[in-house]
Amino acid sequence: MSAVEQHVRARIVTEADVAPVETGEGALPVLLRYDPAVDPDTVRVALPHDSGPREWVLPRELLERGLRAPAGTGDVRVWPCGRVQTVVEFHAGETCSVVQFENRALTRFLRRTHRAAAEPVAH
Template identity: 60%
Template sequence: MSVVEQYARAHIVTDEDPRADPASVPVVLRYDPETDPRSVRVGLPGPLPGPHDWTLPRTLLEQGLRAPVESGDVRVWPCGRVQAVVEFHSAGGVSVVQFETKALLRFLRRTYMAAAPVAR
């Protein structure tokens, strides 16, 4: 089993002028089946409220691509046909991140391949 790390482009949703085109930012998606086979990590960039690395259940991310779900301080929901939103709550505020669904699906596929037992 090996670590899966994937970089994805995402948009940080803010309360700035809605006409402004939010720039995409690099986000690191990481899965380590040896350390925590049920969780994935999301590494957010820059000066955002709250922690920059979040750990969430892998199933939460997967289920949130089809319907709104939440667990603790994290919410995930589909946004139209091609995007998904992940919302992180902390004492410092809320970070709302919008991903392309295909990037998250690609990452999830890779995590399940990495966690699959090797046939001998």
């Protein structure tokens, strides 16, 4: 089983303590990571920040459900936004960051995670 990493462009819709150095109108680089050897049920999302990336861990299944319908409670919530985008809302205490992803990028990443999870374990 091999890890999957994918850089995607995303828009930070709202800013909080986990906000990047510069938001503006452009999309920012976000790293999606899945390592079935570490935890086959979770993905990691690294958001850019002026003091280094802020990493969030969330259930892979939550990200998948959120592509189709609102999902999640607590620290991470995911929901579709129109036909081509998905919003992920990250909460940390009193702060919140809302990040908008292209569905195509998330779907491609999730497909790669399923292939990685299905790979035989090397001995």
